[in-house]
Amino acid sequence: MVQEQPGRVGRRLSAILAADVAGYSRLMGLDEVGTARALREHRVVADAIVTRHGGRIVKTTGDGLLLEFPSVVDAAECAVAVQAMMAERNADVPQDRRMLFRIGINLGDILIEGDDILGEGVNVAARLEGIAEPGGICISSSAYEQVRGKVGVEFIDLGEQSLKNIARPVRAYAVARDGSRAGARDRAAAQNPL
Amino acid sequence: MVQEQPGRVGRRLSAILAADVAGYSRLMGLDEVGTARALREHRVVADAIVTRHGGRIVKTTGDGLLLEFPSVVDAAECAVAVQAMMAERNADVPQDRRMLFRIGINLGDILIEGDDILGEGVNVAARLEGIAEPGGICISSSAYEQVRGKVGVEFIDLGEQSLKNIARPVRAYAVARDGSRAGARDRAAAQNPL
Numbered sequence: 001m002v003q004e005q006p007g008r009v010g011r012r013l014s015a016i017l018a019a020d021v022a023g024y025s026r027l028m029g030l031d032e033v034g035t036a037r038a039l040r041e042h043r044v045v046a047d048a049i050v051t052r053h054g055g056r057i058v059k060t061t062g063d064g065l066l067l068e069f070p071s072v073v074d075a076a077e078c079a080v081a082v083q084a085m086m087a088e089r090n091a092d093v094p095q096d097r098r099m100l101f102r103i104g105i106n107l108g109d110i111l112i113e114g115d116d117i118l119g120e121g122v123n124v125a126a127r128l129e130g131i132a133e134p135g136g137i138c139i140s141s142s143a144y145e146q147v148r149g150k151v152g153v154e155f156i157d158l159g160e161q162s163l164k165n166i167a168r169p170v171r172a173y174a175v176a177r178d179g180s181r182a183g184a185r186d187r188a189a190a191q192n193p194l
Numbered sequence: 195m196v197q198e199q200p201g202r203v204g205r206r207l208s209a210i211l212a213a214d215v216a217g218y219s220r221l222m223g224l225d226e227v228g229t230a231r232a233l234r235e236h237r238v239v240a241d242a243i244v245t246r247h248g249g250r251i252v253k254t255t256g257d258g259l260l261l262e263f264p265s266v267v268d269a270a271e272c273a274v275a276v277q278a279m280m281a282e283r284n285a286d287v288p289q290d291r292r293m294l295f296r297i298g299i300n301l302g303d304i305l306i307e308g309d310d311i312l313g314e315g316v317n318v319a320a321r322l323e324g325i326a327e328p329g330g331i332c333i334s335s336s337a338y339e340q341v342r343g344k345v346g347v348e349f350i351d352l353g354e355q356s357l358k359n360i361a362r363p364v365r366a367y368a369v370a371r372d373g374s375r376a377g378a379r380d381r382a383a384a385q386n387p388l
Binding site for chain 2: 107
């Protein structure tokens with residue numbers, strides 16, 4: 001019934017976190033050297049937070065970052081800590097020069113190839129990052145089920161999302177940043193139903 | 195926003211597999227020594243299958259067994275292989291003497307305490323085992339989402355289940371054993387709606 005294959009692909013359950021910088025090309029257009037330096041400096045602080053939460057950097061690609069965590073609770077807490085740190089660092093920066101990370105988190109039984117990870121679980125994390133607001137965090141329902149009640153933030157149900165090149169729709173949740181922000185967004189949505 | 199606690203509890207995403215012997219007390223009543231020996235012999239074969247699928251025996255309690263797997267796909271394949279092995283070993287045993295395992299599988303961001311695992315993720319696995327048919331496998335929707343399309347068996351949607359001492363209902367899926375068996379169960383359910 002089950003084929004035992006000695007050389008079969010390794011699998012493991014992991015939390016996958018994908019991050020990038022919103023409007024990175026625009027920022028580079030405004031100030032190439034300054035943007036590259038700012039990203040490098042932010043990354044030093046962010047990497048320390050990642051390490052503290054048990055995360056592993058799988059790969060970096062320009063402004064993109066792929067992380068793996070043994071626990072999705074730890075991954076979510078890490079994302080919240082990184083966004084809080086960035087909000088602080090951005091406080092004195094003019095609005096159009098702010099570097100804002102978008103973060104997507106998914107949970108998957110992913111394929112392991114040496115230090116690399118792959119599979120649909122990884123692709124979904126990257127797509128969730130793509131629909132996250134600048135400065136925001138977007139997680140899948142699989143991740144949400146494991147973190148609700150365990151991480152001290154509120155989540156906003158974004159409903160089923162059709163993600164590019166992902167066969168099934170994925171229900172997504174956004175981390176609410178603060179009461180006023182969520183309220184403003186709800187009011188905007190009510191005024192501008194799409 | 196996030197409190198960093200140096201001594202905080204460790205967490206990791208794991209597949210949790212709980213198993214026990216259906217009607218173990220009844221079998222012990224029929225033949226104490228024979229039942230204990232049969233269980234011991236079955237366990238030797240089952241343990242080898244568990245090891246081959248990357249599973250770890252967390253604890254055994256009489257006829258009960260708690261296993262942890264890094265991958266839920268591997269856990270499900272292991273469960274299918276164990277039940278297939280048991281079906282073979284039971285083929286020549288009189289019906290009322292057959293030892294039938296019930297298996298429950300869940301996925302959870304569980305708490306780690308040395309070699310022990312705990313948390314709701316573990317409790318749900320044990321409750322799913324309790325609603326599995328003798329010789330059957332019952333998995334949570336969290337587990338199902340990670341294994342569908344990746345394990346060569348069919349699943350039957352059992353709907354939302356209220357599990358004892360578990361706050362939220364858990365949607366459960368049973369592994370279909372063969373076409374005729376599933377069909378028979380559907381017919382029985384149609385005749386005996388509860």
